[in-house]
Amino acid sequence: MSNLLKVKSLSAIMGEAQETGEHTLKRSLGSGSLIALGIGAIIGTGIFVLTGTVAAQYAGPGVVYAFILAAVGCVFAGFCYAEFSAMIPVAGSAYTYGYATLGELFAWIIGWDLVLEYAFGAATVCSGWSGYVLSLGQDFGLRLPPELAGTPGSVFVLYQGHWEFLGRVQAKLEQSGIDWHSLPQRHGVFNLVAFIGIMLVTSILVVGVKESANFNSVIVAVKLFVLAVFLVVGGNTLIHHPEMMKVNWHPFLPPNRGHFGDFGWSGVLRGAGVIFFAYIGFDAVSTAAQEAKDPKKDMPRGILGSLIICTVLYILVGLVLTALINYKYLNLPDALAVGMDATGVRWGALLVKIGALGGLSSTMVVMLLGQSRVFFSMSKDGLLPPFFSTIHPKFRTPWISSITVGLVVATFSSLIPLAKLGEMCSIGTLLAFIIVCAGVWVLRKRSPELPRPFRAPWMPVTPILGILVSFGLMAGLPWETWVRLFVWLALGLIIYFAYSRKHSRVQLGLGPEPPH
Template sequence: MDLFRKKEINSLTDCSEHLLKCLSATDLTFLGIGAIIGAGIFVLTGIVAATQTGPAIVFSYIMAGLACAFSALSYAELAAAIGGCGSAYGYAYAGFGEFIAWIVGWDLLLEYSIAVSAVSVGWSSYFNDFLLAMKIHIPVFLLHGPVDGGIINLLAMSIIGVLSILLIWGVKSSSRFNTIMVLVKLVVIFLFIAVAVMEVNPKNWVPFSPFGWSGVMQGASLIFFAYVGFDAVSTAAEEALHPQRDLPIGIIGSLLICTTLYIIVSGLLTGIVHYSTLNVASPISRSLLMLGYKTVAGMVGVGAIAGLTTVMLVLFYGLSRVFFAMARDGLLPQFFSVINIKTRTPVRIIILCGLIMALTSAFVPIGDLAELVNIGTLFAFVIVCSGVIILRYTRPDLPRPFKTPFMPYVPILGIVSCVYLIFNLPWFTMLRFIIWMMIGMLIYFTFSRLNSTLQKSQECPAE
């Protein structure tokens, strides 16, 4: 029983004959921005500033951004060298072998599905506020699940249904929709920056770090959620026109743009109002209302809806592509690896995942389960950073159009920073993650190992 049998690099790069290649470097960059800018900048910034960091939140964004940058450089090298097939899952298959690849893939399924469900609940709240402003009232029992005093979260369920249809329609259509939504939220962010620059009061930055350096680091652990999503760019490898060239551009470019915007927005936000007033779910809108900019505040609300929509779309897209890669490899039922002839998309996977996430968001309170997104992402980052180091020594001959600089220090720093952030998460989050992984291992040993296409090819070698 070979738990660590590896896929050849060639089989990873040559597995893209089924999905439609249509995404450019610009599409991939917008895909990354669509996944990253969402709940973090529109929700978390105010809460973290008010309770953890004060105006020093800019340093929290820098620290969390650096941790992501180390991992992003590692992702970029593996994406350029290996190319397609399921993001960190495919990289783990090449670097560590099948069992570790299964663990990473199972982890990514949790990360993306919980993230989409959690964000859909936040989206429903923002969209309900928008409907109320239009004097459209939805009964309260249709806005919350049973645990929260309602019957069903109809809005959360509906948006996942809409995104399912969009993804089934085709990746190019989904990409166009994502680009439009990204442009909307970028316009809103730049509008806030233009207004805030004129309203900054330096007195609001005093004291600059009321909670000390420990508060800055605790804030960085929470702020990390604002960066979740750039790794979803690598799941688009099979549909990228030039994956070896364009994936590094999309990964690093989107992270760089978003980090810059995060630092500017958080600095201005704490400059126009006192940080202690920002402990609300809509800090940007609230700060603008306090200054009398009602119209701009309303536009920010629209931008928040657009931002959360693209986060769900891109993470749902990433979920379906990881699921597809695992099903094609036989680690999940190959029934789901069928591609629709007309749309060139994995329709069965999209329908299954859409139903599960819609039901989850409709009836289950997400709450602290959202922290599973962080631990799942960080775990995948650790594997990717480790994979870069291992492949440098085991496959020195592998063509690398992009190389991680300062090897092995950059990936080592990525591993250390991610492990540090993992240990800053609550213990029950780790416990739930371990339980999920144990379920995954049970499935691997009872189904996946026996049905793996790699296993079957070794049992029946070609003559």
């Protein structure tokens, strides 16, 4: 058992961080680029898609409370990530932190768990992205057959001569007194748009991290502008039509309907567990630590700065959206566009759709970047096959890892419904946060003398609260999601004992893998 908990020495990790040459990752990102990466990941599906979903299914306008609760949990975990990423500036994020503090078995578990966070996260985002692509296409008369426009099980109905996604037109049908069951129906089979979207983002990542960061920074500026327009136009509409707020915000927190998570405060807790997915971007910043120019200063700024900015925006957008549209009709993949439609500003709805496309695109970039960098680190340690750590000689990116991850994620996003993807990503993220918080606490006790460019405040209160809040949010998720987590981790342990343990460079007493 002791061998399973063998730690990777900090000297070996820091040696990898200081490697240079054409076979290493290129340090080209400053604090501005890292904050943009964080915003690029955070402001995506959470604000453009899940805001409506959580309001409709769990909390009503009280989705704002869910955002605040999730943000509080993120602050504690964010401090711990900032300490680790400044201290251990390598690409593996929580995986590497776990290896240095809790041992190889925990490192493997967290690395395998990060697949849930980043791969399922990118798939979730792309599922929402495809909804906005299809919606925008319909505005210009472009439509795909229903079988290629949705995941298996998604329902399309024939309405006004066109096949429409049921979630998008259900409110209109009810208001018109039309029973959607009476309309012709077809079902999705394979989301072609989502598959193509992931592969396009993968191509950008293969070309280079600096190019990916520049693309992301431009898109971040666009989507911040779009959100500002949504808040200004929506706020102006509400000022002139205050009756919309009175109707749609009553009750602000719908009463529980007899089951845990079915509105009420338990619905806020469950909604926070689901919407926690909206915040995972700040920890994805830590996967770029080995590509930061000055990680000691830049990483804490990137992680905490992006978290603060996005929390404020989430609260404001949640308030305006639920005031414009009754929460019962917000279970849509393009909720913000529908909210803008309610203002009557035609160009505004079009702008939101374009901004959402850009926003979700940048989120996919950061999620896929994070996943490929985790595989890169695990491969260098011998826990995954060596081709995952192969660096492209021209682009200086882990290109095989990026392409492999892209293909898997593209398949996920094409075949698995949005809600299931979001729940799996959230529980994976929360487990990662628990291990990172525990790792900071352990390392403070074990090696208090180590230099820490950034120190998480209020020790040990900060990691303890990070663990408790994260576990509480996990507890609010459906039991089926827990079952899927345990099955996923069991599959990972089979791979670890069948392959990884036998090839682990730490177990074999070898130093860092030479660049290739």
